[in-house]
Amino acid sequence: MSVNSxxxxxxxxxxxxxxxxxxxxxxLAAQLEAAIQSGELKPGTxxxxxxxxxxxxxxxxSTITKVYKLCSLKGLLQTxxxxxxxxxxxxxxxxCLWPDNWKNPQIIPLGATRPDxxxxxxxxxxLRDILSEPDCVKWFDYGSEQDMDWHRRAGALLMKHEGFAxxxxxxxxxxxxxxALMACLLAVCSYGDAVGADPLTYPGLKGAAAAxxxxxxxxxxxxxxxxxxxxxxxxxxTPLKALYLMPQNQNPTTHTMSSATKQALVExxxxxxxxxxxxxxxNLLTTRPTMPIASLLPAQTFFIAGLxxxxxxxxxxxxxxxxxxxxxxxxxxxxxxxxxxxxxxSELAARLIVSGAAWKTLARHQKETIARNxxxxxxxxxxxxxxxxxxxxxxxHLPASCSGTAFEQLARKKGVQVYAAERFALGDxxxxxAVRLAVTAPANRxxxxxxxxxxQDILHDLKDPS
Numbered sequence: 526m527s528v529n530s531x532x533x534x535x536x537x538x539x540x541x542x543x544x545x546x547x548x549x550x551x552x553l554a555a556q557l558e559a560a561i562q563s564g565e566l567k568p569g570t571x572x573x574x575x576x577x578x579x580x581x582x583x584x585x586x587s588t589i590t591k592v593y594k595l596c597s598l599k600g601l602l603q604t605x606x607x608x609x610x611x612x613x614x615x616x617x618x619x620x621c622l623w624p625d626n627w628k629n630p631q632i633i634p635l636g637a638t639r640p641d642x643x644x645x646x647x648x649x650x651x652l653r654d655i656l657s658e659p660d661c662v663k664w665f666d667y668g669s670e671q672d673m674d675w676h677r678r679a680g681a682l683l684m685k686h687e688g689f690a691x692x693x694x695x696x697x698x699x700x701x702x703x704x705a706l707m708a709c710l711l712a713v714c715s716y717g718d719a720v721g722a723d724p725l726t727y728p729g730l731k732g733a734a735a736a737x738x739x740x741x742x743x744x745x746x747x748x749x750x751x752x753x754x755x756x757x758x759x760x761x762x763t764p765l766k767a768l769y770l771m772p773q774n775q776n777p778t779t780h781t782m783s784s785a786t787k788q789a790l791v792e793x794x795x796x797x798x799x800x801x802x803x804x805x806x807x808n809l810l811t812t813r814p815t816m817p818i819a820s821l822l823p824a825q826t827f828f829i830a831g832l833x834x835x836x837x838x839x840x841x842x843x844x845x846x847x848x849x850x851x852x853x854x855x856x857x858x859x860x861x862x863x864x865x866x867x868x869x870x871s872e873l874a875a876r877l878i879v880s881g882a883a884w885k886t887l888a889r890h891q892k893e894t895i896a897r898n899x900x901x902x903x904x905x906x907x908x909x910x911x912x913x914x915x916x917x918x919x920x921x922h923l924p925a926s927c928s929g930t931a932f933e934q935l936a937r938k939k940g941v942q943v944y945a946a947e948r949f950a951l952g953d954x955x956x957x958x959a960v961r962l963a964v965t966a967p968a969n970r971x972x973x974x975x976x977x978x979x980x981q982d983i984l985h986d987l988k989d990p991s
Contacts, residue, residue: 553734600735613652679875702831743952779912809835
């Protein structure tokens with residue numbers, strides 16, 4: 526009796542082949558995607574082993590391998606060596622974390638991370654000065670090499686403020702940290718390559734990887750530290766081209782990597798010849814600065830220093846320090862994506878940094894963020910993970926009875942936007958019951974208090990359903 530003659534074959538997905546004249550793997554991939562999007566296959570569902578599914582359908586094993594790979598590269602599936610292939614936990618969530626109140630002003634935005642709006646005085650003043658100059662029209666043209674050179678030096682000065690002494694010649698200007706991240710992936714990886722990242726990671730990485738056909742592999746952790754023995758086993762079976770990390774104020778968990786873990790990571794990456802992409806987007810506001818990985822392994826580390834989280838999102842500018850062997854590839858990638866950055870924004874950022882106005886803006890942001898975190902602590906303290914007092918977002922742990930997605934939906938119905946752990950999850954393991962909330966997203970402290978009170982009430986109801 527053939528395998529596919531079983532009437533009730535015990536598999537989570539039973540596709541039907543209707544057309545064997547075309548590319549079978551494309552038809553099956555389309556069926557799998559449709560089953561996921563319709564909700565027939567839920568996030569976290571384990572798919573049938575490739576060989577069993579191939580036997581069931583009477584097709585070659587390579588056909589099923591192509592199906593799973595195609596859907597994995599779209600971000601629909603996650604594969605863990607030794608455990609199988611699962612529907613990705615964030616598959617039904619958008620990877621674009623926009624503030625809900627742009628669409629609905631009644632929503633209190635505790636979702637998208639951004640600095641408070643009350644600290645832009647120096648930015649406004651500097652911009653007015655630039656636009657009042659007789660030759661200001663030049664900033665609406667392509668930038669000159671001379672201007673670009675001093676903009677790079679300003680970027681190196683910013684990185685020095687964050688603890689990394691970068692060579693200005695190796696500093697590139699990009700249109701924001703996401704643009705820098707895309708450039709790094711293009712420079713290091715080819716279609717189908719694998720990159721390691723935290724099990725809960727920045728959603729922009731997942732969107733970029735899906736667009737470029739790059740597989741994301743969750744790094745194995747033991748407590749708060751990377752398990753390097755397990756990571757070595759992963760690399761033996763699936764060579765990693767790069768590691769994407771946010772060592773300081775990690776998004777979304779707020780965790781800061783220990784010095785010992787950084788040192789072990791550097792030794793591991795050097796031995797394995799793996800590039801490191803260090804995202805320092807949340808470093809500027811910290812009150813507890815730590816040594817960047819780039820300072821420990823500059824020859825293999827890309828260092829992204831963005832301005833949107835610490836100065837102003839509208840600047841759309843980030844600086845990228847690049848290891849020398851990748852300079853040409855980064856140049857090509859950035860040109861392909863955006864040709865050049867805005868000369869006006871580059872000049873504005875450079876003047877803010879060199880004049881010292883950036884540090885004044887950061888000080889104002891930091892003061893406001895600390896005050897808002899104190900408010901959050903009063904309302905939600907028992908549920909919040911430890912974090913730097915100036916971190917602009919917090920990680921809220923939930924009762925075991927409520928998933929992050931369910932809590933996000935509850936909060937949304939009551940007029941508050943937060944983001945569930947599922948949006949950040951990699952791998953096949955169910956993410957912790959948690960949500961991320963951004964304390965500086967609301968327009969003022971009054972709105973923040975209203976939003977926190979609503980979240981507090983929801984948590985109270987979850988603990989005491991009677």
